[in-house]
Amino acid sequence: MKYILVTGGVISGIGKGIIASSVGTILKSCGLHVTAIKIDPYINIDAGTFSPYEHGTSAEIFSINEHVQACHLIVYPSLCPGELGGTVGDIESMPFIEAFRQFQFKVKRENFCNIHVSLIPQPSATGEQKTKPTQNSVRELRGLGLSPDLIMCRCTTALENSVKEKISMFCHVEPQQVICVHDVSSIYRVPLLLEDQGVVSYLSRRLNMPIETRPRKMLTKWKEMSDRSDRLLEHCSIALVGKYTKFSDSYASVIKALEHSALAISHKLEVKYIDSANLEPSTLQEDPVKYHEAWQKLCSSDGILVPGGFGVRGTEGKIHAINWARKQKKPFLDANSTEFDPETKHPVVIDMPEHNPGQMGGTMRLGKRRTIFKTTNSTLRKLYGDAEYVDERHRHRFEVNPELKSHFDEKGFRFVGQDVEGERMEVIELDDHPYFVGVQYHPEFTSRPIKPSPPYLGLLLAAAGKLQSYLQKGCRLSPR
Numbered sequence: 001m002k003y004i005l006v007t008g009g010v011i012s013g014i015g016k017g018i019i020a021s022s023v024g025t026i027l028k029s030c031g032l033h034v035t036a037i038k039i040d041p042y043i044n045i046d047a048g049t050f051s052p053y054e055h056g057t058s059a060e061i062f063s064i065n066e067h068v069q070a071c072h073l074i075v076y077p078s079l080c081p082g083e084l085g086g087t088v089g090d091i092e093s094m095p096f097i098e099a100f101r102q103f104q105f106k107v108k109r110e111n112f113c114n115i116h117v118s119l120i121p122q123p124s125a126t127g128e129q130k131t132k133p134t135q136n137s138v139r140e141l142r143g144l145g146l147s148p149d150l151i152m153c154r155c156t157t158a159l160e161n162s163v164k165e166k167i168s169m170f171c172h173v174e175p176q177q178v179i180c181v182h183d184v185s186s187i188y189r190v191p192l193l194l195e196d197q198g199v200v201s202y203l204s205r206r207l208n209m210p211i212e213t214r215p216r217k218m219l220t221k222w223k224e225m226s227d228r229s230d231r232l233l234e235h236c237s238i239a240l241v242g243k244y245t246k247f248s249d250s251y252a253s254v255i256k257a258l259e260h261s262a263l264a265i266s267h268k269l270e271v272k273y274i275d276s277a278n279l280e281p282s283t284l285q286e287d288p289v290k291y292h293e294a295w296q297k298l299c300s301s302d303g304i305l306v307p308g309g310f311g312v313r314g315t316e317g318k319i320h321a322i323n324w325a326r327k328q329k330k331p332f333l334d335a336n337s338t339e340f341d342p343e344t345k346h347p348v349v350i351d352m353p354e355h356n357p358g359q360m361g362g363t364m365r366l367g368k369r370r371t372i373f374k375t376t377n378s379t380l381r382k383l384y385g386d387a388e389y390v391d392e393r394h395r396h397r398f399e400v401n402p403e404l405k406s407h408f409d410e411k412g413f414r415f416v417g418q419d420v421e422g423e424r425m426e427v428i429e430l431d432d433h434p435y436f437v438g439v440q441y442h443p444e445f446t447s448r449p450i451k452p453s454p455p456y457l458g459l460l461l462a463a464a465g466k467l468q469s470y471l472q473k474g475c476r477l478s479p480r
Contacts (some may be wrong), residue, residue, distance in 0.1 A: 002207045003112045004081040005100055007146070009088050009137025010119040014154050018179065019117050020083040022191040024465060025304075026200055027079055029218035030211045036083040041092035046096040049305035079209075086143045088116075102143035110208045116148035117351075118140060120155040120163065129155060129163045133168070137170045147172075149206055150199070152179045176202065195219065215229040221450055224261065235468050239272045239301035241279070241321040243314040254307050257444035261460040276306075276317030298324065303435075303463030308395075308442075326436060369394045371417045371426040371441065378416040380427055380437055382471055383454035390417075392441035397443045398461075399440070400425040434460030 006020040020036060028034045065130050067393025084100070086093045104112045118134040138148060151171055153159055159180035168175040168177045182191065194200075204211040226383050236260055244250035255271060262269035277283060278294035298304065304325045306318050373381040402423055405415055417439075428435035435458055447453035461467040470476075 001105070001111065002079045003103075004115060004207075005109060005112070005146075005204070006025070006035050006081060006083045006096075006115045006117060007148075008084075008086070008117045009141065010133045010185070012085075012087050014117050015181065016083045016117050017345060018083070018187050019152055020081040020113065022194055023115065023199065023203075024079070024081045025191045025222065025372055026219065027203065027211075029083075029201060029216045029222070031216075032076045032209070032211070035080050035345060037080060039082060039084045041084070041086045041090065041096060041098055088137060090143070091096045094144075097144045097146065102262045104146070110206075111205050113149040113203070114141075114146050115150045115152055117152045117154060118160065120153045122156050129157075129160060131163060134167060135170050145433045148177075149173075150177050150179055150202065151389050152181050155180065158182045161399060163169055165280050186226060186229045188222070188229055191219075192223060192226060198428050220452075225449060228266060232263075232266060233271055234267045234464070235269040236262055236265075236303070236460060237270040237272055237301045238459070238463060239298050239321070241276050241298065241306045241318055242272045243276055244465050251307055253442070253444040253447075256304065256307070256372075257447035257453045257456040257461065258404060258418055260447050260449050261457040263449065264457060265460055265464055265466060267460065267464055272301055274298055274321070276314035276321065279317035280318045282315075301463075303459050306460060325435065326430065366395055367393060369441065370420050372420060373427075374420075375416050378414075378427070379429060379435065379467075379471070380439075381417065381457065382475060383458045385454075385475060392439075392443055395442045406480055435459060435467055 004020075004023060006016045008014045008016045012264055017038070020038075023034050024034045038379045084093060084096055088097065104114075113452060118137050120134060121130050122128065123130070134151065134153065138151065143150060148171070150174060151167060153164075159178070159182065164175055164180070165176045167173075171178075176198060179194065179199060181190065181193060184193060189349075200211060203209065212339065240251060240254065242251060258271065259269055262335075274294050274297050278287075278290050279298065283294070284291040304321060306322055307320050368391050370389050373387070375381070376386075381387065395475055400415075402425065405425065406416065409427075412431035414429050414431065415425045415427070416429050418424060424440070426440045428438040437455055437458065439455055443453040443455045447456060458467060461470050
């Protein structure tokens, strides 16, 4: 196993994740088996129960050294880029830095390298690219026992040669080890930027990896996709109705999955963020302007996406949005969930049998699970390539009450996908609707730029009015 640790300096949000995934992408295009890990220095006993609006608090950190060093025992691909969140020097990341300092000797030099991502500010007063923050950041990293093999410089414009040579001189690396990552039109251009500067050939030598040098099919597809992203003309708007819409990062995976699908159908994506609580009648009384603005956003969108979320707040607003999306003159569903009202007379959504009610931490149904399609004419099944089953990632602790399945089926609300035992309802579709799909799992977690998630692709196709044509063509997109 070869390990590439990506660290960051000067400021957070510098682009470590994009660098790590871009390095993984270009190495995967060379035929290597690649995985990835993200190390978040905000340590929680159970981060799964935190709101995205909250930061972590330090918890049990004394065993982290052993946990980080054990990573190589549980992953099997040949290469693992890992991103260490935060900024070098932060107190939260110190235990991880120390763990990796020891780890580099345990796995040997030829199996471990460090990429350090740093900011090159360019003050508008002088327009000069400044190297001092990077020098200080690299010095601090070296003082902690890690020495960068590649310094990736984030800058607004391309790095000047004199600046590159200065970084090389004062950060004790060769000029070819200083990589320019300037602002580009799309993040999908970053792998191509790294490829053009010889990152693959350097890592091949540094980590002693045999790498193909002939033109690579995957990278060609990636370049075509990047070029397409720069010349999108048609637009498609999706209303994202959720509880944590103040920060778009709260739904980062969802947004990326939407982007992947929009790009696949050559549409420019517009996401309209709507706080679900603003759709509720109580907001009409308290703040009518906010209420009407939220509904105007919802009604003017081409499609609607309602991501999952825990807790009572904003849930009624989500149901109002879903109810509107159905566009059918039916009474409002008189249903409730034991999560919100344990004594409800209409327990449509209930605790899973293995969940201990009242205990929040560490009780979710997590990880990859298999979903079996129970019918051949399901839209989602067709979008998955007429698969008999799919394996998708789960993260939930509630489920639809199986005792009520027949009541829904009678009204055209079909449970077309169930778990292997046939006990859990995994996928629903509504009859006589352009695209009304609900899934228990999180399909956004497996979406990729070149291979978008089928449920998200279906949403974008339907929003753009192209779903039926796509299905009739055997689920093939136009080569353009």
